[in-house]
Amino acid sequence: MDAVNKCSHLAHAGNDMELKPYIHNFFGKGEQEVADLEKKGCLDSIKSFKQHTSLLEGDDLEVSNCGSRLRCAREGSKATTMYDVNGLLGATCAHGFALPDLFCNMRRSENFTFYLVLLKHIVKECPSVKHVYIDFGCRLAKTWTWYLQALDKELPPSAVDLRIMVNWMHAASHDMSCQLENSGRFQKDAGFVVGEQSEQLWAMTKDPSSLMRCMTLQNRHDSVECLLSDINDLKLARLVLVLKAKMDSMHKKLAELDQRLDGIQAESNAAGIHDLHAAAQEFLGTQFAVSPTLSERPFLEAEYVRLREMDIAVQKLQSIGFSWKEAGGMSPAALLLRGSTHKEQRELQAKLTDLEIKLAISPDSVWTVDSNDYTRGFKLLAEQQILRYQSAIDVIVHELNKVVTRALIKSTTLQKLAVGSIIVIQ
Structure with missing residues (x-):
């Protein structure tokens, strides 16, 4: 109105x-x-x-x-x-x-x-x-x-x-x-x-x-x-x-999906597979069975925990938008920018599902925040963050040393020029 x-x-x-x-x-x-x-x-x-x-x-x-x-x-x-x-x-x-x-x-x-x-x-x-x-x-x-x-x-x-x-x-x-x-x-x-x-x-x-x-x-x-x-x-x-254009588009998409489904059913019948649901469950089981190597698993666990933490934060932002009556300690600009989080949450869920398959985490045994697996992944994530920050500090120190060295060289050059100028004047 x-x-x-x-x-x-x-x-x-x-x-x-x-x-x-x-x-x-x-x-x-x-x-x-x-x-x-x-x-x-x-x-x-x-x-x-x-x-x-x-x-x-x-x-x-x-x-x-x-x-x-x-x-x-x-x-x-x-x-x-x-x-x-x-x-x-x-x-x-x-x-x-x-x-x-x-x-x-x-x-x-x-x-x-x-x-x-x-x-x-x-x-x-x-x-x-x-x-x-x-x-x-x-x-x-x-x-x-x-x-x-x-x-x-x-x-x-x-x-x-x-x-x-x-x-x-x-x-x-x-x-x-x-x-x-x-x-x-x-x-x-x-x-x-x-x-x-x-x-x-x-x-x-x-x-x-x-x-x-x-x-x-x-x-x-x-x-x-x-x-x-x-x-x-x-x-x-x-x-x-x-609405007519949307309906035509939906009918076209439905026809494409029906055609693809008919092709899949024909291939499965030719291969002797008649129960597609059971075949899908067996396929997921084989995917869960493929585990990452020992060297890459810690990194995947840490990444999984990081994404879970982000997902929890996004859910909190949504609840804030529904229940908060005061801005609290959060920046108002940041709160408004994060007001609509549905797209980000869908992207996070897709990444989490991919990692759950790689880490053989079934839907019935998703890591909870208080579980030992989650705690282990959180420690790995903390160690990775510390190493990342230490590397950043090393880079900054190296750059600082280069700046100091250049300043000393420039200072020495200026001193030599000053001494030479005094000698010439004398």
């Missing part, structure tokens, strides 16, 4: 014509409620809206300790004289489609009230919604909690479980502790929905927005409705083509 100021409307443009809009696909109940709130004077501040919704006067709606200074992250706003509509606010699905009945005109500057109204209609119309991305969700979440108290019996019980998160890109401007607590990038079960689909939608409204400012309010209303419908139709057509 997001707002945009592009599709605004000049206050004195076309007001002398009393026309009514014809299309009502995207401007629904939320738009009507916002219009009613404007007539009652409840859009100027969260306090006026609080009185309208019968929240307790003593409720503290100061929402978050996040230090971000987003211009839109404010509880109230001031009325403007130049525009009677400051822009649009609306919601999209995870695929970027504009959602019907979930758009409204911002009759004031962007503030919490518009978001609270649309959130209410979202949970009403679709109680199964679990996640909502908002640029300043960290600051809006507590206000939403208070709003739920005022609408106790009006909303479904699932509204309490709605999780308001901050979009990935916008979260980068928030405090590190806020990112870990509220950014969808670090939230468990949030998936890989970056939450910037609304920004993509607003980018498509840029070209006609300058024309809409000078239309009558009714014609602007219908123009926005048509624009959103056209964008959805174009997205749908493109999505169908993409």
